Amino acid sequence: MxxxxxxxxxxxxxxxxxxxxxxxxxxxxxxxxxxxxxxxxxxxxxxxxxxxxxxxxxxxxxxxxxxxxxxxxxxxxxxxxxxxxxxxxxxxxxxxxxxxxxxxxxxxxxxxxxxxxxxxxxxxxxxxxxxxxxxxxxxxxxxxxxxxxxxxxxxxxxxxxxxxxxxxxxxxxxxxxxxxxxRERGVYVGRSDEHGTKRVYIRAASGDVIRFDASIASIAEALKILGDTDTLPHRRAKAIGIIADPVYTEELLRQARAQLLNQTNPGPEPAPQAAPAPRPGPGPEARPGPDPGREPEPGRELQPEHGPEPEHGPEPAFGPELEPDDEADRDAPHPSHSDLPDPLDTPTGAPGEPGWPGQRVDPDAADPDAGEPLDAAAQRAFDARLAQIKRDAHATHGTHAAHGAAPASGAGRAAGGRMRPGQTEIYVHLTDHTLATGDGILRVEGLGPLLASQLAELVGHGPYVVKPVIDLNDAIGVDCYEIPDRVRERVKLIHPVEQFPYGTRETDRAMDLDHIRPYDPLGPPGQTGTENLAPLRRYAHRVKTFGRWKVRRLDRKTLEWTTPHGYRFHVTPTGTHPVTDPTPDP
Known part of the structure; x- marks a missing residue:
């Protein structure tokens, strides 16, 4: 070089x-x-x-x-x-x-x-x-x-x-x-980062945002009452997943309130006793400390009047991801220029606005009573309790007299008035080693790579069903032009990204599935199948159909594209690979 x-x-x-x-x-x-x-x-x-x-x-x-x-x-x-x-x-x-x-x-x-x-x-x-x-x-x-x-x-x-x-x-x-x-309002979800997290940007009426923020704060406080020792920002982040299930949210808040009442009213209080007079300290700066034998007042926590100086220095910076000039997913279209709003037009925070992304928050000041994260055993017990609360919520919703008349039957309700929780389908790709050991890397469609230990956080505390694994080595097809769901799903799993050279879009249900060899009503059977379909976004589909591009399948996972001027590219699961051709078309 x-x-x-x-x-x-x-x-x-x-x-x-x-x-x-x-x-x-x-x-x-x-x-x-x-x-x-x-x-x-x-x-x-x-x-x-x-x-x-x-x-x-x-x-x-x-x-x-x-x-x-x-x-x-x-x-x-x-x-x-x-x-x-x-x-x-x-x-x-x-x-x-x-x-x-x-x-x-x-x-x-x-x-x-x-x-x-x-x-x-x-x-x-x-x-x-x-x-x-x-x-x-x-x-x-x-x-x-x-x-x-x-x-x-x-x-x-x-x-x-x-x-x-x-x-x-x-x-x-x-x-x-x-x-x-x-005038622009909406809720925009950004891309996943390398650690399996997403950002949500909400632009809505001030009153609605204030009420939403209050709900998030209530759930975060409920988690704390139930035993979660994470910091306030972490509990607020967990609240996003909880509030997506209104029935679960209602039951969690109810049980947290009940536990708080039991803690603050444990029973009849003993007769008051005269407190011993404090002994004089060694100097004028001495102050009476709390009596170690006295219970704290209900709803209050003992705070030393003169605690140790905080060990942290200046307010910590969150890092470059919160800087206004480093907008994640910067290439996404902005609301003013496109029908697709910018998912991460993250504003900077203003001083004095708690919880705003741009504000530099002192974790100790934000949540002074937050302890260390739970150890593994305590975390499993806490997760089990949340899972039980969720089961209780959906098992009893609509059956308590306190809820009034029995709710009308309809979609989403099981027999006996029970409401089924919303269902989310996720696709997880992992190796047999990761499956056997529980340790390693896996890929979740729509999110990207995750650690195996992060899968439990993704699935959550509710009931889940593991569907049978589809053997993608089996080629299936139908005789009609229309694509049935079972064929569409297999193509999506075989080709997680569009099959056009240097395509960037992940395959989803909205993407076109194009017949590589044009469908012939008088042709052989099985033309609409996994061997003859490729996911393409609409622009690439039109280029292939009307733009003088040529494409042919070399094997089950490789397409060869030829441009109008003779340049060739192989698109495989490992990406796009130019094919050396010393004599492209003029």
């Missing part, structure tokens, strides 16, 4: 070499933008070669504008092949082409600095994306204001400068955007 052994370079020369490598990388990124521009020009609807049935109806290819107002149209399927040869998804390739077009047609001063080496290409592309919704005239005003500072300020400052320039260039659009943001 390097002609010179880097370990032999003096530090000054090493730094100079690193700077040159960065400059060379910037030149290559700028060259890639130029390639994207030429490629887009060759795929303008008026210049690209005709294709059969080039109309926008029934899923055929359309002309799209990728870079914003003022940019030329591009053939919709062009991004698929461009992305494949770059090793990125079609969506990422469309973004790259759109950014290049926006720089040329909407931000010429910024593009000029990129071409001269005075602006980093990725920063310029970020400006192009930020101005996507602006008119061509407003984008030109932003271009004049920010082109000179693309590389002279930090990315965070650049983002603020661009935002201010956008507002000055189009104040009406800025006000409309602010009003739209104020």
């Amino acid at each position: 390097f002609e010179t052994d880097l370990t032999e370079l003096p530090t000054a020369d090493l730094l100079a070499s690193a700077a040159e490598q960065r400059a060379e990388a910037n030149r290559r990124e700028a060259s890639l933008l130029e390639h994207a521009l030429v490629y887009a020009d060759r795929h303008h609807p008026d210049t690209c070669p005709p294709r059969p049935g080039r109309s926008s109806w029934q899923g055929r290819e359309r002309a799209v504008v990728l870079g914003g107002d003022g940019c030329p149209e591009v053939a919709e399927f062009a991004a698929a092949e461009f992305g494949a040869v770059l090793g990125i998804s079609a969506g990422a390739a469309a973004n790259l082409i759109g950014q290049a077009l926006a720089l040329r047609h909407r931000l010429p001063f910024t593009l000029a600095r990129v071409r001269s080496g005075d602006a980093t290409p990725w920063r310029a592309c970020r400006i192009a994306t930020a101005c996507l919704t602006l008119s061509e005239e407003a984008a030109a005003l932003v271009d004049k204001q920010v082109a000179a500072v693309v590389d002279s300020v930090t990315p965070e400052r650049l983002e603020k400068i661009v935002k201010a320039a956008k507002w000055r260039a189009d104040p009406d659009a800025a006000r409309a955007e602010a009003e739209q943001k104020a």
Whole structure:
């Protein structure tokens, strides 16, 4: 890779070499933008070669504008092949082409600095994306204001400068955007992280959020009463799983209240006795301490008037995941720009707002009486108690006289008035070693890898049913065009991710299952089966059907895709693998 052994370079020369490598990388990124521009020009609807049935109806290819107002149209399927040869998804390739077009047609001063080496290409592309919704005239005003500072300020400052320039260039659009943001409400769930946790972002009416927060706080307090010694934030997180089952929530709160009443009113109190007078201490600073033989007052806990100084120093930082500039899943569309809202548009916290994600919380101050986590035996006992509470809830719901008249029968109720808890189906993939030992790594669809020890947390305390394992080695099929659920489920398990080159979407019930060999009503039996179906998102399905791409199955788990210009890719369970072809089609 390097002609010179880097370990032999003096530090000054090493730094100079690193700077040159960065400059060379910037030149290559700028060259890639130029390639994207030429490629887009060759795929303008008026210049690209005709294709059969080039109309926008029934899923055929359309002309799209990728870079914003003022940019030329591009053939919709062009991004698929461009992305494949770059090793990125079609969506990422469309973004790259759109950014290049926006720089040329909407931000010429910024593009000029990129071409001269005075602006980093990725920063310029970020400006192009930020101005996507602006008119061509407003984008030109932003271009004049920010082109000179693309590389002279930090990315965070650049983002603020661009935002201010956008507002000055189009104040009406800025006000409309602010009003739209104020109107947006919803509950957004982010992707799972590497530790099996998710984030939920709620934007709703203030009163509803306050009541929801109070319910979460009540459940967290109930867990504490029942014996949970976790910190308050952890108990509040557990409350999210409990509140999803209203019947369980009601019973847990009821039993916690009953236990609290029993603790605060254990029986008749003994006759009061005169407390001994405190003996004088050794100095003026001495204060009477609590009597070790006296019971604390009901509902109160003894706190030393002068306890030891806290061992912690300044308020701890939660880490980069809570910083406003590090929005997880940043590539997700924002509510103002798409029908799919950004799942993690996490706001920063304001001082004095307890529990808000951006606030730096002192764990000791937030929950001073939180002890250490339960040991293994105590945790098993506590989990067993929660499981019993859940069983009690669904076994008795609707049968107590305190609940009033018997509830009407309907879906979700079992015989005798019992209500069945909501059911959730999860798919867990694990090895025989993990199954036998209970130790190792497993994969949960929709979540990703988890430790085997985290499976109990995922399943929860309620009853669960282990379904028979499906032998995926058995190929099944039907003769009709429609896909039955049992075939769809097997295809989903065999191919957990879409089978288009560099596809990113996980297979779910909403994804298209495409016949690799087109279905022939007069053809052989079993055409709709696990051997002839592949999960594809709708865009990839349309590209395969109308975009001159070719696909064939090499074996049970491998598809070979060929692009319109002859580039080949093998899609397997291990990902997408380019096939070396020295003579691609012209």
